[in-house]
Amino acid sequence: MSRSSESTVHTVSTVTVSYSELKESNIDLSGKIEQGFGPNGLGILSVKDVPGYSDLRQNLLRLAPRLAGLPEEVKRELEDAHSRYNFGWSHGKEKLESGKLDMLKGSFYANPLQDVPTSNSFEIQRYPWYCGSNIWPRNSLPELEGAFKALGNLMFEVGLMVAYHCDQYVSKDLNQHEKQSLEKILLGSRCHKGRLLYYFPAQDSTTHDNDSISSWCGWHTDHGSLTGLTRAIFSRNSVEVPCPDSGAGLYIQTRSGQIVKVVYGEDEIAYQIGETTAILSRGSLCATPHCVRAPQGEEARGLERSTFALFMQPDWDQKLTFPKEVTSHEDISLSDNVLTFGEYTEKLLNIYYDTKP
Ligand SMILES: O=C(O)CCC(=O)C(=O)O
Numbered sequence: 001m002s003r004s005s006e007s008t009v010h011t012v013s014t015v016t017v018s019y020s021e022l023k024e025s026n027i028d029l030s031g032k033i034e035q036g037f038g039p040n041g042l043g044i045l046s047v048k049d050v051p052g053y054s055d056l057r058q059n060l061l062r063l064a065p066r067l068a069g070l071p072e073e074v075k076r077e078l079e080d081a082h083s084r085y086n087f088g089w090s091h092g093k094e095k096l097e098s099g100k101l102d103m104l105k106g107s108f109y110a111n112p113l114q115d116v117p118t119s120n121s122f123e124i125q126r127y128p129w130y131c132g133s134n135i136w137p138r139n140s141l142p143e144l145e146g147a148f149k150a151l152g153n154l155m156f157e158v159g160l161m162v163a164y165h166c167d168q169y170v171s172k173d174l175n176q177h178e179k180q181s182l183e184k185i186l187l188g189s190r191c192h193k194g195r196l197l198y199y200f201p202a203q204d205s206t207t208h209d210n211d212s213i214s215s216w217c218g219w220h221t222d223h224g225s226l227t228g229l230t231r232a233i234f235s236r237n238s239v240e241v242p243c244p245d246s247g248a249g250l251y252i253q254t255r256s257g258q259i260v261k262v263v264y265g266e267d268e269i270a271y272q273i274g275e276t277t278a279i280l281s282r283g284s285l286c287a288t289p290h291c292v293r294a295p296q297g298e299e300a301r302g303l304e305r306s307t308f309a310l311f312m313q314p315d316w317d318q319k320l321t322f323p324k325e326v327t328s329h330e331d332i333s334l335s336d337n338v339l340t341f342g343e344y345t346e347k348l349l350n351i352y353y354d355t356k357p
């Protein structure tokens with residue numbers, strides 16, 4: 001899926017809900033949820049006026065270039081091959097759409113809610129990508145742990161409120177026996193994962209496939225339930241700068257197949273739907289295909305991008321029954337059409353990573 005750079009960029013703003021509305025359980029937000037996440041929605045919704053958010057975002061995102069700039073041997077100590085790089089530092093381990101290794105970005109993964117999600121050795125062996133323990137750079141970047149946990153926790157709290165209103169919306173068209181509360185699933189889970197992302201600057205214009213919309217991050221849908229996203233910060237040598245190319249940033253493919261650039265305020269948290277929510281809501285809430293386009297042109301030289309994603313996910317033991325109407329990965333055979341979330345993740349890791357633990 002790619003479009004030439006000459007084609008016009010359609011820019012669309014997210015549907016926005018204010019924090020004060022969201023925290024009220026008796027306000028009916030099903031109209032907004034439908035507009036954002038329903039069958040004709042863009043698949044993204046943003047929350048504004050979240051108390052304390054702006055500082056926590058700045059505090060964490062400014063650490064991304066510093067983490068990426070640590071000496072290679074220090075970053076290597078923060079790697080965890082056993083969890084298939086799903087804890088700690090990861091660079092050049094994941095495969096892109098093209099099948100090539102992704103050298104364009106570095107990521108740091110941790111569960112912002114629990115350092116040690118389980119002490120059961122069978123579980124740790126079975127699902128190391130979720131049941132392992134966090135790895136913090138306590139000597140090389142001691143501020144990271146606190147900043148990561150503070151932002152992750154806040155985005156989780158707000159995400160739970162979004163989930164509550166999603167449940168209210170979905171309950172309107174599901175039979176009583178089919179109801180599975182997204183809010184409850186997320187509250188009881190030990191699988192939430194934060195990802196601090198750092199996109200390396202293009203050293204020369206041949207580094208990035210500039211004609212492609214997905215030149216910085218390939219097309220995909222997140223496989224969890226709900227993803228919280230900060231607005232990215234662009235910087236040069238760690239100094240924040242406005243992005244010189246209005247075509248750069250997050251793109252979404254709409255339900256009708258149109259590709260649009262999505263914008264939201266820097267003080268808003270955006271939420272997207274992942275595949276597991278589409279599965280559990282039997283298609284009432286649709287997953288959101290998205291990618292990231294790199295800036296183009298001379299001014300893009302040396303430009304780096306930092307952002308944070310919070311993947312809110314069900315517990316590893318959560319059973320997923322794949323309904324026929326939800327199209328999932330064609331490359332996953334669902335002979336018995338029921339998988340735990342941990343097993344489903346394993347199948348995806350087999351597609352996106354070469355190495356087995
Ligand atoms: O960089 C971004 O804005 C999005 C990253 C993303 O989609 C992901 O990590 O799943």
Ligand SMILES: [Fe+2]
Nearest residue numbers: 220221222290
């Ligand atoms: Fe994503």
